[in-house]
Amino acid sequence: MLFPEKKLGFGLMRLPLTDDGVIDLTRVCRMVDEFLAAGFTYFDTAYGYHEGKSEPTVRKALVERHPRDAFTLATKLPAWFLKGPESVQQIFDEQLERTGAGYFDYYLLHAVDSENVRIYDRYDCWNWALRMRREGRIRHFGFSFHDTAAVLDELLTKHPEVDFVQLQLNYLDWDNELVQSAACYETAARHGVPVVVMEPVKGGTLATLPEDAAKILRDYAPGASLPSWAIRFCASLDNVKMVLSGMSNEAQLSDNLRTMSDFHPLTEEERELLRRAADKLRDLAMVPCTACRYCEEGCPQGIHIPDLIRCLNHRKVYGKSGDLKERYQQFAAQGAPASACIGCGQCEGVCPQHLPVPEILRETAEAFEG
Ligand code: SF4
Ligand code: SF4
Structure with a gap:
């Protein structure tokens, strides 16, 4: 078999x-x-x-x-x-x-x-x-x-x-x-x-x-x-x-x-x-990130990309909440905030879902760092 x-x-x-x-x-x-x-x-x-x-x-x-x-x-x-x-x-x-x-x-x-x-x-x-x-x-x-x-x-x-x-x-x-x-x-x-x-x-x-x-x-x-x-x-x-x-x-x-x-x-x-x-x-237009983390190791800014994307997705599902902003800040402190992205494109090159990561991080920064 x-x-x-x-x-x-x-x-x-x-x-x-x-x-x-x-x-x-x-x-x-x-x-x-x-x-x-x-x-x-x-x-x-x-x-x-x-x-x-x-x-x-x-x-x-x-x-x-x-x-x-x-x-x-x-x-x-x-x-x-x-x-x-x-x-x-x-x-x-x-x-x-x-x-x-x-x-x-x-x-x-x-x-x-x-x-x-x-x-x-x-x-x-x-x-x-x-x-x-x-x-x-x-x-x-x-x-x-x-x-x-x-x-x-x-x-x-x-x-x-x-x-x-x-x-x-x-x-x-x-x-x-x-x-x-x-x-x-x-x-x-x-x-x-x-x-x-x-x-x-x-x-x-x-x-x-x-x-x-x-x-x-x-x-x-x-x-x-x-x-x-x-x-x-x-x-x-x-x-x-x-x-x-x-x-x-x-x-x-x-x-x-x-x-x-x-x-x-x-x-x-x-x-x-x-x-x-x-x-x-x-209907919520969530980001289809699977959290595989292939993008993370090569990020020169040390951004915990899938964790930040997950925060963005949670926001789309549940709306703004104090807890979520706190979680975002924890992930940002462990690595770097979404706004630290320099757009080098490394992540896009390795992402199996072909996600436009820098663009998504811009949206994430707007949602959590404004
Ligand atoms: S484009 Fe941004 S998130 Fe992607 S690897 Fe470069 S710095 Fe990191
Ligand atoms: S490589 Fe793509 S799917 Fe995998 S964690 Fe990074 S952004 Fe998400």
């Missing part, structure tokens, strides 16, 4: 932190144990998650504490760290060393788009990955993807060897012309390539909805959390074989386990309710 039967994967990109800002290993160990005890087995990390600390955490919390056949592990090759053809193997060997996993059940070229693909092509990463698969160091090979359906179609035509593709799907972006969730999903299905979903809750955006949108869902199912709707939307799609959720605390883990242990696909009536909730959200 290509994928485990249970469709929930543990994303290891937003792990719980201690007050000192380091990964809280004790809590991660407990969460990993609970996830496995509930019968789920899929874990997803990447070379760059938590500035390189996620993979070593996988070793301590998972690999050294559980039999290798009790879990499956996915990780990713980062185009932006590749310095030459020899660095491909070097990074892969380092990943094996960091995780201690011996082999990777799933290995992906990370964040493929029409820019990054040139780097993967230049260093012949596709054939290299096939060799790793033949040698048993990779069990299944795929790529995570952030571009249009036309680019995906081209890639899957050129690379019929890939076993799966990882896509951003969520009910809000399903028909979004920029993200093209539905079109990408259909393209993968047409090529017979199974889909792993990333960001089903859209970096937390779909976990807190404006009251009129939340009410639609709450009135129908008072006990169901808002993230559970988002996860069920993705898991209900036939060609989706795994839904990743980046779990940061025990409450999120328990909620996800509840949703997916006794999974019920969405009914047509429920799908319609989600369409109505999404319409309400779209």
Whole structure:
């Protein structure tokens, strides 16, 4: 079987932190144990998650504490760290060393788009990955993807060897012309390539909805959390074989386990309710930032970009509030205020959502610094 039967994967990109800002290993160990005890087995990390600390955490919390056949592990090759053809193997060997996993059940070229693909092509990463698969160091090979359906179609035509593709799907972006969730999903299905979903809750955006949108869902199912709707939307799609959720605390883990242990696909009536909730959200013109943080490391001003964008989005949903301004000021103090942006464009170049970040930060500065 290509994928485990249970469709929930543990994303290891937003792990719980201690007050000192380091990964809280004790809590991660407990969460990993609970996830496995509930019968789920899929874990997803990447070379760059938590500035390189996620993979070593996988070793301590998972690999050294559980039999290798009790879990499956996915990780990713980062185009932006590749310095030459020899660095491909070097990074892969380092990943094996960091995780201690011996082999990777799933290995992906990370964040493929029409820019990054040139780097993967230049260093012949596709054939290299096939060799790793033949040698048993990779069990299944795929790529995570952030571009249009036309680019995906081209890639899957050129690379019929890939076993799966990882896509951003969520009910809000399903028909979004920029993200093209539905079109990408259909393209993968047409090529017979199974889909792993990333960001089903859209970096937390779909976990807190404006009251009129939340009410639609709450009135129908008072006990169901808002993230559970988002996860069920993705898991209900036939060609989706795994839904990743980046779990940061025990409450999120328990909620996800509840949703997916006794999974019920969405009914047509429920799908319609989600369409109505999404319409309400779209009316607010929220910034579709997924909080992936790819933009943050290279910002010469040290701006905590997604945190400031989240403040702007909260303002659109809930209006002005004293608390929100305080939170904004805290994020600004930890990094820099939105007005510190010098418009260098680094962030726009790496943003998988192709967001006009400097423009958004101007709007954020106007909202909070006036
Ligand atoms: S454009 Fe602004 S926010 Fe983006 S990297 Fe440059 S300074 Fe930072
Ligand atoms: S602005 Fe773009 S790159 Fe930065 S966190 Fe948001 S989605 Fe990610």
